[in-house]
Amino acid sequence: MKKLLLALLVASTMIFPIFANGETETEQASGPFVPQQNIEWYCTSSPGGGSDIFTRTIIDIINEEGLANGQNIVMQYKTDGAGEVGRNIVSNIKGDKANYTLLTFNSGDLMPMCKNTNLRFEDFQPIAHMAVDKHLIFIGENSRFSSFEDVIEALKNGEQIVLGGSKGDDIACYNALLKELGVESTQFAYIAHDGSGAAITAMLGNHIDLLISKPASASQYVEAKRLTPILALSTSRFPGNLGVAPTLSELGYNDVESPNWRSVIGPKNMSPEAVQFWSDVLGKVSESDKWNDEYIELKKLVPDYMDTETYSAYGAKFQADYLKTIGKDK
Amino acid sequence: MDNLQLLLTGFISVLTLQNVLVTMLGALLGLLVGAMPGIGSLAGVALLLPLTYKFNPTTAIIMLGSLYYSNMYGGSFSAILLNIPGDSPAVMTAIDGYPMATKKNRPGQALYTSNISSFTGGLIGMCILTFMGPALAELGLKFGPAEMTALLLVAMTSIGWLVGSNPTKGIVLTAVGILIASMGMDTLTGSPRFEFGSIYLLGGVPFIPFVIGTVGFAQVMKLVDEKDKKIEANLTQKLTIKGSMISLHEFKRLIFPALRSGFLGTFVGVLPGAGATTGAFLGYATQKAFKSEEELGTGAIEGIAACESANNAAAAGSFAPLLALGIPGSGTGAVLLGGLMMWGLNPGPLLFTNQPEFCWSLIASLFLANIITLIIALGIIPFLVKILTVDVKLMIPCITVVCIIGSYSSTNSLYGVIIMVISGMFGYIFERNGYSTAPMLLSFVLAPLLESNMRKSFIISHGSIDIFFQNPISLVLILILFTIIATPIVRGIIGVVKNHNKN
Numbered sequence: 001m002k003k004l005l006l007a008l009l010v011a012s013t014m015i016f017p018i019f020a021n022g023e024t025e026t027e028q029a030s031g032p033f034v035p036q037q038n039i040e041w042y043c044t045s046s047p048g049g050g051s052d053i054f055t056r057t058i059i060d061i062i063n064e065e066g067l068a069n070g071q072n073i074v075m076q077y078k079t080d081g082a083g084e085v086g087r088n089i090v091s092n093i094k095g096d097k098a099n100y101t102l103l104t105f106n107s108g109d110l111m112p113m114c115k116n117t118n119l120r121f122e123d124f125q126p127i128a129h130m131a132v133d134k135h136l137i138f139i140g141e142n143s144r145f146s147s148f149e150d151v152i153e154a155l156k157n158g159e160q161i162v163l164g165g166s167k168g169d170d171i172a173c174y175n176a177l178l179k180e181l182g183v184e185s186t187q188f189a190y191i192a193h194d195g196s197g198a199a200i201t202a203m204l205g206n207h208i209d210l211l212i213s214k215p216a217s218a219s220q221y222v223e224a225k226r227l228t229p230i231l232a233l234s235t236s237r238f239p240g241n242l243g244v245a246p247t248l249s250e251l252g253y254n255d256v257e258s259p260n261w262r263s264v265i266g267p268k269n270m271s272p273e274a275v276q277f278w279s280d281v282l283g284k285v286s287e288s289d290k291w292n293d294e295y296i297e298l299k300k301l302v303p304d305y306m307d308t309e310t311y312s313a314y315g316a317k318f319q320a321d322y323l324k325t326i327g328k329d330k
Numbered sequence: 331m332d333n334l335q336l337l338l339t340g341f342i343s344v345l346t347l348q349n350v351l352v353t354m355l356g357a358l359l360g361l362l363v364g365a366m367p368g369i370g371s372l373a374g375v376a377l378l379l380p381l382t383y384k385f386n387p388t389t390a391i392i393m394l395g396s397l398y399y400s401n402m403y404g405g406s407f408s409a410i411l412l413n414i415p416g417d418s419p420a421v422m423t424a425i426d427g428y429p430m431a432t433k434k435n436r437p438g439q440a441l442y443t444s445n446i447s448s449f450t451g452g453l454i455g456m457c458i459l460t461f462m463g464p465a466l467a468e469l470g471l472k473f474g475p476a477e478m479t480a481l482l483l484v485a486m487t488s489i490g491w492l493v494g495s496n497p498t499k500g501i502v503l504t505a506v507g508i509l510i511a512s513m514g515m516d517t518l519t520g521s522p523r524f525e526f527g528s529i530y531l532l533g534g535v536p537f538i539p540f541v542i543g544t545v546g547f548a549q550v551m552k553l554v555d556e557k558d559k560k561i562e563a564n565l566t567q568k569l570t571i572k573g574s575m576i577s578l579h580e581f582k583r584l585i586f587p588a589l590r591s592g593f594l595g596t597f598v599g600v601l602p603g604a605g606a607t608t609g610a611f612l613g614y615a616t617q618k619a620f621k622s623e624e625e626l627g628t629g630a631i632e633g634i635a636a637c638e639s640a641n642n643a644a645a646a647g648s649f650a651p652l653l654a655l656g657i658p659g660s661g662t663g664a665v666l667l668g669g670l671m672m673w674g675l676n677p678g679p680l681l682f683t684n685q686p687e688f689c690w691s692l693i694a695s696l697f698l699a700n701i702i703t704l705i706i707a708l709g710i711i712p713f714l715v716k717i718l719t720v721d722v723k724l725m726i727p728c729i730t731v732v733c734i735i736g737s738y739s740s741t742n743s744l745y746g747v748i749i750m751v752i753s754g755m756f757g758y759i760f761e762r763n764g765y766s767t768a769p770m771l772l773s774f775v776l777a778p779l780l781e782s783n784m785r786k787s788f789i790i791s792h793g794s795i796d797i798f799f800q801n802p803i804s805l806v807l808i809l810i811l812f813t814i815i816a817t818p819i820v821r822g823i824i825g826v827v828k829n830h831n832k833n
Contacts, residue, residue, distance in 0.1 A: 075665070080533025081515040081522075088529045089743065116515075116522050117529060162790050167520055189789050192518055201657050207474030207790065220656065224679035 033099060033273035035071040042076045042090050042103045044083030049166060049195030050133065050216045052077075054262050055104045057295045058130075061288050067281045079194055082167055083109060084117050091123045093267040099274035102127070105265045107318065108168025114323055121319045124265040125275055128282035129306035129314060131296060133260045135173045136238065136245055137163075137231040138211040138218060140203045148231040148251060151210065155183050164191045164199045164208035173233055173258035174212060180248065180256045203227065214260060215242055216299035233257050238300050261304070261318075263311060279308045337460050340690030344698055349392050352385075353695060356396035357703040361710075363397070364404020365416050366736065374401060375665045382669065388691045394669060395692055396699030398662050399452070402606065402645045403703050406444040406638055411437060411717050412729055414546035414736070419610040419641035421541055421771055425492075426626060426633030434629045437718055438574020441711045443631050444638045446581070447588040449704045451639030454592030455599065455646025456696050463693075464682060466647070467654035470600035475786035476797045478601070480807035482780040485608060487814045488615025492627070492768040499765045507773030510535050518785055530745045539737035539746040540753050540774065544767045547733045547754025552761065553726050574712050580631055587617050587632045588639035595640030599647025606644040607775055613640025646696060653689050655679050 041059065045051040059073045078086025090103045103124070113119050137148065145151050154161060163174060174190050181188070191208060193199040196217040203211035204226055211218070211227065215238065221227040222241055229238070229245035235255045237243050249255045264282055266275070285291050286305040296303045306314060323329040343349075356378075363374035375394050382390035405416035410427035423444060431437035458466065473481070489504050513524040514534025525531040576584070591613035598609035617626065617636035624630040651657040652667065656679055670681075682689050720728075737750035757767050791797035798804050 080536070081525075081529075082520055084515065084529060085533035112520055116520070117532070119529075160792050171520070186792075189792070191786050191789050192520060197657065201471065202474065204655065204657075205471035205474050207476075207786075221679060226679055 031273075033271065033277040035069045035100065035277075037071060037100055039068060039071055039073045039100045039102065040076055041073050042078055042086050042101070044078055044086040044104070044109060045166070046077065046079050046195035046197055049197045050214045050260075051104050051106060051109075051262075052195070052197075053216050053299070054130070054295075057291070058264070058282070058285055061285045061290050062281060064290070065284065065288065067284055082112060082116075084113065084119070087113060087119055087124075088117070090265075090267050091119055094269045098267040098269040099271055101267050101270075102278065103265050104262070106133075106169065106262045107260050108166070108170065108172075110315075110319060111168050111172060111322060114319060114328065115326060121315050123268055125268055125270045126312045126315055127264045127266055127275060127278045127308055128286075129261060129263040129304060129311040130282065130286060131262050131301040132304050133214040133216065133262060133301050134238075134257055135170065135212055135214055135233040135260075136218070136229045136242060137233065138203065138213060138222075138227040138229050139209075140206055140211070140227060141225075142206060143209070143228075145209070145230070148246070151230070152181070152251065155181065155188060158187070160187055160189070161209045162189050162191060163210045163212055164193060164202050165212035166194075166196045166199055167192050169258055169260040170196075170212050173256070176256045176258055177233070180253055200227070216295075216301065219299055240300065242300055259302075262301075263306075263315070275308055283307065333461055336686060336690045337694060339687065340692075340694030341697075343388060343687065343691045344392060344694045349389055349695070350698070350702075352389055352393045353396045353698050354702055354706070356393040357400040357699055357706055360397040360400030361404040361407075361703065361707065364401035365407040366404075366732075374398075375662050387670075388688060390669060391666070391688070391692050392695035392698075394666055395695050396702070398666070399642075399645055399696055399699045400703040400706075402452075402642045403445060403448050403707055405641075406448070406634075407441065407714060408732075410440045410444060410634075411714065412546065412732070413549045414729065414732060415541055418537060418541065418775070419606040419637070419644075421545070421607075421768075421775075422610045422614045422637035423634055424545060425614070425768055426628070426630050428629075429627075430629030430631070430634065431718065436629075437715045438711055439576045439580065439631075440629075440634060441714065442574060442576050442708070443580070443584050443634045445704060445707045445711070446576075447584055447591075447635040447639040448642040449700060450585065450588040451592040451595055451641070451643035452646050452696075452700045454589065454639075455596040455643035456693065456700065458593075458596045459646055459650055459696075460693055463650045464654040466597075466600050467650040467657075470651055471655075472803060473601045475783045475790060476801070477804045477807065478783040479780060479787050480798055480804040480811065481601075482608075482776055482783060484807055484811050484814065485612050485615065486773070486776055486780065487811065488611055488618065489769045489772050492766065492772060496764060500769045503760065503765050503767065503770040504773045507770035508777040510540075510770075511774045511777040512781070518782060518789075530743075534778075535749055535753075535774075536741050536746055537775065538740035539750040541771060542733050542737050543750040543753030544757035544760075544771065546729065546736075547750055548757030548761055548767070550726055550729050550733065551754065551758040553722050553729075556722065574715060576631075583623055583631045584635035587613075587620070587622075587636040590616060590620075591636045591638075591640035592643045595643030596647035598640070599644030600650050605648070606641040608779070609644030609647075610637040610641040611772060611776070613637045649693070649696070653692070654682055656681060 041055060043051050043055045055075060059075065062068050062073065078089065080086065087103065087109070090101055093101050105124070110121065139145055145154070151161065165171070165174065171190065171192060178185060178188060193202065196213045199211055199213060200217060200221060202208050204221070218227055219242070222229060229242050232238050232242070232245045232247045234247060234257050237247060238245065247255050264278070266278065283305060286303065292303065295301065320329065359374060359378070374397055378394060378397060382393060385393070401417070402419070405420035406423045406427060407416060409415040409420040409424035410431050413424050413428040415421045415424050427440050427444060430440040489500070492500070511534070513531055515532055516523045522532055594613055594616060595609040598612055599606065613636045614633060617632055622630045622632040626633040648663060652663045656667065733750055733754070734747055737746040738744065740746055760767055787797050798808050
């Protein structure tokens with residue numbers, strides 16, 4: 001008897017993980033959607049990078065302003081398969097849970113997704129477009145360069161240079177830069193990291209020559225004087241302490257940019273009421289002071305809130321254009 | 331002695347009744363979460379984080395820090411008692427821990443060894459963190475792709491110690507491990523590789539279900555064979571703290587490996603992207619170079635001590651880049667960072683300067699958590715050991731349930747369970763035919779790290795191998811590598827020459 005009890009005890013302890021991950025099925029009353037359980041928010045980039053900061057900022061504002069009916073939002077990092085696995089999971093979520101699942105999604109996610117998998121924008125439920133982010137090129141302390149002119153000079157002299165950055169839109173931006181400068185990728189090489197955080201670590205250790213990053217993840221290192229911006233990949237200079245970096249047109253080239261839009265999407269099966277709810281929540285977030293002062297302003301993004309309808313059309317068009325450029329438009 | 335003074339100030343703010351209680355709660359939860367296969371510290375911290383919003387930041391981070399930290403203790407429990415590693419660093423603990431608990435009938439001693447070593451390793455890690463945290467973080471930055479490649483090559487040589495009596499079989503499984511690890515997305519070029527059209531395989535084979543399968547589920551199948559026997563352990567000692575306690579001689583055996591691994595582990599923990607698992611592997615490999623009273627792999631105290639101490643030290647060491655530079659070394663670190671932001675702190679290179687009292691309270695709380703976890707762990711070990719007295723036929727369904735839940739919760743899908751069952755079947759077949767699966771697990775963990783670092787090095791050097799010899803850190807590591815490889819060869823030659831002279 002004692003042994004049986006012990007076995008039961010062991011078994012019940014082991015079942016504990018179920019609760020750790022558990023969801024309770026709650027019946028949703030008809031009418032407007034109000035969250036009744038924990039929300040899972042997927043992020044397909046590694047912690048410390050731009051997507052991570054974007055997501056955490058929104059969650060923070062939702063919690064502070066009590067926009068999610070006091071329910072907890074749990075972040076899930078799913079970087080497997082360069083994020084494809086996480087996106088696939090979200091696109092397949094069904095039932096009640098679909099209303100409680102959100103995914104951070106930017107153009108840097110869309111491009112590899114279309115290139116490598118059969119998943120498309122229309123396999124998700126667009127919710128809201130939040131902001132646009134552009135790129136800069138940075139040097140670390142003790143760099144052998146002091147400005148981008150030095151870099152151009154070195155390239156002309158046939159020197160080999162290594163640029164490090166994240167995936168997706170960073171690579172798109174690098175390719176555009178290669179084309180404009182007219183150099184080969186063998187001379188001006190690129191190392192893709194799991195996220196901007198990892199690329200910044202490599203730059204701080206001086207293992208790469210240059211770093212490409214969006215301001216969000218790099219700005220605190222600029223403040224601490226560990227990184228210096230030397231080129232703005234935009235049509236105009238960035239504000240604040242990033243303003244020292246010139247654009248390419250100031251250096252006698254055409255401007256190069258590959259804006260990265262940041263948005264929030266959900267599973268295809270999310271109910272219309274829930275879509276409306278989340279779209280409204282994100283609208284309120286985009287109007288909050290904290291969002292504008294501590295994120296958009298501080299991290300030098302361009303605010304660009306689009307509701308579900310506008311964003312659906314925008315995303316679909318972006319995808320169609322992209323598919324055309326990689327020859328997958330059939 | 332500025333740091334010591336700051337640490338004492340940290341202790342003053344930590345040692346309030348509320349904070350001590352919160353540390354105890356965090357430690358208990360951490361032990362529980364750590365012992366559960368598939369649920370790591372990441373899930374634990376992520377679930378607890380929302381609870382802490384209402385706390386003041388210092389109390390909140392103390393709770394999460396102690397949870398994260400005590401989690402490293404818990405991982406070894408299921409590894410030693412059930413041969414199912416609770417988290418990935420515990421894979422190495424199982425190699426000596428399980429034989430010691432079952433074949434040698436000394437589960438209590440195995441658990442005590444593990445916990446005392448964890449405590450020692452952690453203590454060393456925290457002391458180093460206290461006195462040289464920021465400096466260490468800067469040193470960690472010096473480890474770029476070339477240095478990491480050299481370090482990982484050294485770590486890979488430890489496979490040589492694990493292949494057992496038949497090197498050919500060992501090499502075959504090492505290769506299998508590397509092959510399996512190469513499935514999924516090639517992160518450097520962003521193109522899919524060996525994914526056979528499956529979106530799940532695009533993410534590669536997930537580690538936790540793979541380990542639970544090859545080690546734990548294979549174990550279940552082996553138990554089915556012998557279901558009428560009791561598990562080998564036939565407990566004769568009384569279930570008291572005293573009965574499970576280790577002797578003074580045993581303490582002497584564990585303390586030196588634990589001290590060595592403590593220093594090594596702290597350092598590995600600081601390196602970007604290396605983490606506690608690599609720390610445990612390296613700790614175990616290093617122990618091979620020293621004398622052990624019993625042979626490693628047969629249930630040696632030294633083996634348990636070396637890897638447990640290293641993984642706890644690495645956990646402490648990983649706080650250095652987190653606090654000094656704002657670089658999270660792991661998913662758990664990132665959630666902690668997220669917490670910092672929500673409590674209104676700005677993580678990053680300026681945290682130590684702007685928020686010293688916060689940083690030092692966190693470090694002080696790690697010391698506190700280390701002590702409290704040790705006390706709790708020591709108290710519950712005699713009861714945990716009882717698990718081994720349960721009949722095999724009752725244990726089989728229980729362990730199966732643990733395997734399934736663990737692999738499901740680590741991937742949040744049935745995919746993990748399928749991987750677990752398949753790798754379990756292969757693990758069983760391998761084991762039955764005298765193939766040891768440890769080399770496969772080790773190469774599976776290290777190969778992707780080695781691949782990406784080596785390829786990054788070659789991009790940086792434009793294909794030249796010189797990069798590994800150009801700077802002192804990688805040069806020293808490469809020399810160590812050659813020494814490790816050459817020693818047995820040279821010894822062999824000397825042996826042959828001596829024999830020749832005799833005849």
